[in-house]
Amino acid sequence: MSAGAHFPGGEYPLHERNTQVNGETFRILEQGRGEAVLFAHGFPDSADTWRSQMAAVAKAGFRAVALDMRGFGGSYAPEDADLYTSPYIVGDFVGVLDALEISSAVLVGHDWGADHAQRAMLMRPDRFRALISLSIPYAPRGDASLNDDLRARGLGDRYYALDFDRSGAGEQFLPAARSIPNILYWLSTSPPPDARWDPIDPAKHMLRPAPVAIPDWADPDYVRRTIEAFESTGFETGLNYYRAVPKTFELMAAFKSAVIRQPSLYIWGAADGLCQFFHPDNPRVDDLRASQRGLIDVIRVENAGHWLQHEAADRVNAELIGFLQKYVAGDA
Secondary structure, X not given: OOOOEEEOOOOOOEEEEEEEEOOEEEEEEEEOOOEEEEEEOOOXXXXXXXXXXHHHHHHOOEEEEEEOOOOOOOOOOOOOHHHHOHHHHHXXXXXXXXXXXXXOEEEEEEOHHHHHHHHHHHHOOOOEEEEEEEOOOOOOEOOOOHHHHHHHOOOOOOOHHHHHHOOOHHHHHOOHHHHHHHHHHHOOOOOOHHHOOOOOOHHHOOOXXXXXXXXXOOOHHHHHHHHHHHHHHOOOOOOHHHHOHHHHHHHOHHHEOOOEOXXXXXXXXXXXXXXXXXXXXXXXXXXXXXXXOOEEEEEEEOOOOOOHHHHOHHHHXXXXXXXXXXXXXXXX
């Protein structure tokens, strides 16, 4: 593990370092002491998306750890899409724990981070003791992959992510200085409701020019860091998460209809177009508990879209800490 940068943070300084995870280099942020909470981000993002949550968790007496997921930022970024399936991503999570000598952790995931965190609960219950999913509800593996299901429903030409399967799709996101602010704006509550991003309406795509430089809820330092990260890496390897969906479906055959048994929480933004697509009606705890036996609650956050860890940071932080203190603290 290399010695990394140190950021001021009073009693709870934030440390940034490069760490060897299963023989590859990953960028890690770490803050606080106590029982571990591992944060996993989505697309297009980095570990820096969690700075508010990490500070709050550290202050509450936990050890917050966030990684740049493979393919992003300062972490290992293979070109082969087959290296982005859930077994590899879950292996990264376990490798981070091993590198930091952590026996078990709570997983907090947003977007793709939530998707793979959910599978980590199934594949390695010995290492991951609880789950908090943001923006992505858990759906057990069924008889058809998500992509095949979308095409069967006539959405093959409309669902946004299927466009990312083609080689070179990352070019449409260039330059990052333009695309990152656009994505942050359109996927949030900043636009008028009838103009917000819609995952099945190509006319309301995420790369439309935004009318503002950055949304008023976004920390300029976070936006700058995110732009710089993608100026360095490009977007192609991050899109491999979408391209790996069919292969992950094949590899997860042993987990068909599997339920998550650890304590869990689902938090979603009421204005998130992706959530509205996945569950057009407000999901009920009793309904979701059929596949998440340990589900404690479903939290609908008003006035928040897909970036609720930023748009409603105080609310998200309060829910995280309440869950950790009640269901995790002292329950080693």
